[in-house]
Amino acid sequence: MEMPKPNDDLLARKPQIIARLREVLPADAVIDDPNETRAYECDALSAYRCQPLGVVLPRSTAEVAAALKACHEMGVPVVPRGAGTSLAGGSMPQADSVVLGLARMNSVLETDYANRFIRVEAGRTNLSVTGAVESDGWFYAPDPSSQLACAISGNIAMNSGGAHCLKYGVTTNNLLGVTLVTMEGEVVEIGGPYLDAGGLDLLGLICGSEGQLGVVTEATLKILPKPEGARPVLIGFNSNEVAGACVADIIKAGILPVAIEFMDRPCIVATEAFCHAGYPDCEALLIVECEGSAAEIDEQIGMIRQIAGRHDPVEFREAQSADEAARIWLGRKSAFGAMGQINDYMCLDGTIPVSELPFVLRRIGELSKEYGLDVANVFHAGDGNMHPLILYNANKPGDQELCEKLGAEILKLCVEAGGCLTGEHGVGIEKRDLMDVQFAPADLEAQMRVKDVFDPKWLLNPAKVFPLGASASRRVS
C-alpha cells in the first residue's frame, strides 16, 4: 500500500512542532518518544505501520480545538483516532503527521429517556454507551463486532454497522447530533436532540467521512427501549446457493428479523475447532434472530421454519433457553478470532444485492482456487454485506501481495454484481485505490469538493479514501 512521501521539512521541524503542541496542551497530552508513540503506529489493519511525528491525547473539545488550530497553523497533517480498531487503515498515521487520539474523552454527558437520546464524548466505546442505559431497559442499536473496543468517534467516521442493522440501521440512522471541530480549530454544533436537520444535512455528510472533514468530539445518539425478548434459530443447508435463496425468501415473505447471519463450511469448521459451539456439519448455515414477546417470536419463527422447510435444511435448531441462544451465537461471534488462530487473514467488506449471493459466492470459490488461497465467508446476509476472509501466511514471501490481489478481485466482483467496495468498514487506505472501479472521476471530484469546503488545505487524514493520484494536486497545496 503506497503512502505519499513524507514532507521532509515537517520531519525536520519535529522538535518545534512538538514544542508548539506542548504550549497549547497540558504536558501529559503530548507524546513524542518513539517508544510511546509506537502504540499508535497502526490500527487493526496491522500489516501497515508508520510512526507519526507525535500523538496528542486531549481531554476536552477546547483542547482538540487548540491542537487542531496549532497543527493548521504549522501545516501539519492530523490523523484522528478513536480506539484504533479500523480494519481499513482509517487511523493509520503518516510519518509527517500528528495522531489525535480521543480515548481520554469518554464521559456520558447527558441521558434523556423522555426524548430518547444519550449525549457522550466521542471517545467512549460503543458497548459502554449501551452499558450506560442498559439497566434502565434501553440500548444503542449499532453493534459492530468490535463493539467492546471501538469508539463512537470511529463509528461515526466510518458509519459503522453491525449484525443487527437489518432492523435498526447503521450509525448514520442512529446519530442525532455532533460537536465537530474543524481543522482550523472552529467548534461547530450540528443537529441535536430533535429528529431532522434544518438546512442541508451536514450531519449525514459528516457521518462516514472517515475523519476527513472534522474531528467529532461529542455525539448525541438515539437510544431505543430494549425489546421484550430475542431468540435465534440456526438453520443448516447443503449448499451456499440454497442458503442464499432461503435468505431472499425470508425477506420476500415480509418477515424482518433483526439479524440474518451467514457462515460457510470453511468458517464453520474453523469456529468448531476454536470454540466447540456444536454447529452441524454442513456446507452453509444461517443464524436468524427474531425479537418481541414470546408469542410474537413464536409466530415469526413458525413462518421462518415453513420457509426454510422448502429449502430442505440439514437442521433447524431453535434456541430453547438463554444458554442455547448463546451457543448459537458463540460460533458466529468467535468467527474472526477462530480464523485468526489458524491463519493470517484479510477481512473484506463488500456489499452486493441479496439476489446475487449465490452467483457471487460461487465466483469467490472459483477465484479462491485460481489464486490458491482459501476464503471463508461469514457475513450479514440480510443486507448483502459480505465479509470474505482470505487466509494467507504473512511469513511466506509474496503471500500478502497475492492475498491483496485476490481481495481486489473479489471487491471488483462485488461492484460488478451491482454492489459496492465497503458496506461498513470504510475505505481508509485499504480500498482507496479501488475507488475508481466504483466511481467515475466526476463522482470522486464531487466528493473531494466537499473536503475542500471543510478542510481547504487537505490536512485532515489526507491520504485516505481517494486514490492518491486523484487527490495529489489538492494534497500538495
Place this chain on the structure above:
Amino acid sequence: MRVESEAQLAEAVRDAGGALAVRGGGTRPVGRCLGEPLEVGITGITLYEPGALTLVVGAGTPLAEVEAAIAAEGQRLPFEPANWGPVLGAPGVSTVGGVVAANVSGPRRVQAGACRDSLIGVRFVDGRGQVVKNGGRVMKNVTGYDLVKLMAGSWGTLGVMSEVAFKLLPAAPAQATVVIDLPAGAAPVALAAALGSPFDVSGAGWVPDVGAVVRVEGLAESVAYRAGELRKLLEKFGPVRIEEEGSAAIWASLRDLEPFVGKPGDLWRFSVKPSEASEIVARLGGEVLLDWGGGLIWALLPEGAEARALAAPYSGHATCMRGAAGVTFEPEPAPIATLTTALRAQFDPRGILNPGRMG
C-alpha cells in the same frame, strides 16, 4: 422547460443562462421559487428487486405509481411520505424526486427513519451540468462520502436529481391505534411513555377531535398483543380505546395534515425536542397537529404571525410551509451558514439552482 432524460437535464443545466426553478410535480411550493421553471420528467422504475427490498426509479416518477408497484409485492416506502399538495393549495402530482428533495417523512419516521434514511442512491446533475452518482442500490454502503444524505432535503439547490434508489420494507399486514382522550398539551408525556416502551410503536401523535394516538403495526396477533399492552400502560394518562378499522385513516389524516386543508392562515412546521412540545404549543396558541411524539409540531397561525418569536425558546428549527411570513427556513448559526454557503458554491458555482429557496 420539461426534460425527460438525464442527458437532456444535463444539457439544460449546462446551457442555462440564468436561474432555474427546479420542480417535480410542483406540490411543495415552499420558499422562493425564482427563475425559469425546469420540470424533471424522467420517469419509470429502473429496477425493482422485492427479494432485496430495493428500488431504483426515475426522479420524475409519480409517487403514487411507485407506491402502487411496490404495494403489489406487499412492500412499502418505510418513511410514509406525505402528500402536502392539498394543504399547500398546490394541485399536481407528487414525484419521488420531489419527496427526496424535501426529505418528506411521515409519522413512521419515529420508528423507520426519515426519507434520507431509506435513500440509498442518487444520480444528479450539479450546477455545472455534470452528472454525479453517489450511493448505489445496496442497503449498506460506506464507500466514499455520503452525498445521498446531502441531496435529501436540499430542495434542488445543490443538484437536480435524475434517479433515486430506496430500500423498502415489507408492508405490515395489520395495524391498530391506541387513542387516548387528551388535549394537545398533555399528549407529549403520554407519547413519550409509549415510545419508551418495548412495544415497537410506529407512530405517536396528536390529532384534533381524536386525541393522542399511538400506532402499532405488524402480524395480526402481535398487533393485538402490543395494542393491549399499550392500553394498560397508557390508561393512567386518560380514557383509552383501541381503533382498528379506523386506524389507517387517522394516520393518513395526520400525515397529509387533513385537518388544516382549506383553512386560512400561515402553516408552520417545528422540529424540536419532544419534551418541549407542550410549552411551545401553549405559547403558539392556534391550531396544532403533533407528530413524532411531539418532536414535530404543525401549527396553523394567523397570517403574518411571528411564529418563531411566539414559540421561542426551542431547540431545533421552524419552517414556514405556507404564508408570506418572512424567512422560510430557520436562519443558521454563523459557523453552519459558512459551511452551507461554501458547499453551495462548490456544487452550483453559478448559483442558478433554485437560488434563495432555502435562504
